[in-house]
Amino acid sequence: MIERISLNSLKFFYFVAKYGSVTLAAKKLFVTQSAVSK
Numbered sequence: 001m002i003e004r005i006s007l008n009s010l011k012f013f014y015f016v017a018k019y020g021s022v023t024l025a026a027k028k029l030f031v032t033q034s035a036v037s038k
Helices: 007-019 022-029 033-037
Strands: none
Touching: 007 022, 007 033, 022 033
């Protein structure tokens, strides 16, 4: 079964791919690193 992905999760994934770093993506999104890592 296919699980649905939240829009926030998709945005986090995009930013990590764009910046190549969870830490940098979190800084750009103004959230904690652990929020992006989830």
